[in-house]
Amino acid sequence: MSQVETAEKATDNKNNTQVKAYGAKAADADLKEMQIERRKPTKDDVHIKITYCGVCHSDIHQVRNDWKNSVYPVVPGHEIVGEITAVGENVKNFKEGDLVGVGCMVDSCQTCDSCKEDLEQFCENGATMTYNSKDKHLENRHTFGGYSESIVVNKEFVLSVPKSLDTKAVAPLLCAGITTYSPLRTWNIKKGDKVGVIGLGGLGHMGIKFAHAMGAHTVMITTSPEKAEDAKRLGADEVLISKDEKAMKEQAGSFDFLLNTVPVGHDTNPYINILKRDGTMVMVGAIEPIEVNGAGLIMGRKRIAGSIIGGIKETQEMLDFCGEHDIVSDVEMIDMKNINDAYERVVDGDVKYRFVIDMKSLN
Incomplete structure (x- = not known):
């Protein structure tokens, strides 16, 4: 049958x-x-x-x-x-x-x-x-x-x-909305925090909108300089080109939180380096092996975590937040x-x- x-x-x-x-x-x-x-x-x-x-x-x-x-x-x-x-x-x-x-x-x-x-x-x-x-x-x-x-x-x-x-x-x-909203809420992102959103795509563009609406100093982190203008339109306060070693070095130890939306396995160590002591990078994109050097985590008590979607209560909270801040x-x-x-x-x-x-x- x-x-x-x-x-x-x-x-x-x-x-x-x-x-x-x-x-x-x-x-x-x-x-x-x-x-x-x-x-x-x-x-x-x-x-x-x-x-x-x-x-x-x-x-x-x-x-x-x-x-x-x-x-x-x-x-x-x-x-x-x-x-x-x-x-x-x-x-x-x-x-x-x-x-x-x-x-x-x-x-x-x-x-x-x-x-x-x-x-x-x-x-x-x-x-x-x-x-x-x-x-x-x-x-x-x-x-x-x-x-x-x-x-x-x-x-x-x-x-x-x-x-x-x-x-x-x-x-x-x-999906894209709650996937990015949930970690920002879970890690209590607030006004004055410095938040980096890694990758500008379906997830990343929502991460920028939410972090900006929560009052964070929002930085779009991308390999593509041509995405800078659009990132700022979406709410990014600045854009960091991750291939620019000098720029990445200047940002070392300055981020409270990183939302990593890159959808494939990649080297996370350059991003770990720009986290503050006790900073957290949350992975929401890659569901495959990533490259991590333990020394970068140990020397600064830094963390890599993961997150998927939120529960129904949090998803409703996200929709209400969007209604209040006119986010789509x-x-x-x-x-x-x-x-x-x-x-x-x-x-x-x-x-x-x-x-x-x-x-x-x-x-």
Whole structure:
């Protein structure tokens, strides 16, 4: 029996809904239109008509099986903005017509220590990710993401979107936004701190906006001098070219915090050198080996840490912060039919700074 034909647990299959989506059936296949099945909403669920969905590099990794864990078909998309079309009887905080968002998670156990501390991203029993996770509600199924007409999500994983924001540019906040906001908040970045954001891309441009809004002296650290003007437009107080050995030496021991968004393995030692004693560099980009010389950490009690997304409570806090400070992502809009070309442009670094799909184009 195929995945689409598998019966929902304790529910008649005829009550599920067929919806239009875009996905890939193999690692070497383009994304194409397909039909997927969404479960009938339970009393704890929210049904959302998707209006915008961001394109994350993680979507590409999953589609192309770069992490060797993909289950096909893959329907990506975890930067979702849409309108509620129905709510279950136990849903009290949302109503039909509300503008909402869904990020990287759609469920977790809600009972482990991490979940109880509002850190569902570290669920000890395994969070249910928006796509390519085992679906709790449908037997022998995996979850499908936001490249689709609609989605059904547990009420605890739905987020309120401030109406003051440019809705289409909100979508990347649900991944790129919270990925950079969370470490800045966790390490208590405040007015007067000197913060370096390493790498100017989808993550880095959000890091600059957040650090600047928090009152930090914000420095864009990049290998590309041509990015200086744009970095300052985004809120950087200054730009440091990491290939300039003289400039890096002059900045030695001066940074309270570094947000490292470089997405591939690299030599971190030049960055460790510019941290103050007791300074911290947080990695949010590279999930592969990096080069570290222990002496640079030991001589100054410096730290390298890691961070992923935030929990639901913190993600809502981030959205509210964005509403207060009028922060959204810099986006380029695309139609669904252009998604395969957009993937190639993301891989080539040819986007400022996130693609967002207008989901009306799916129809």
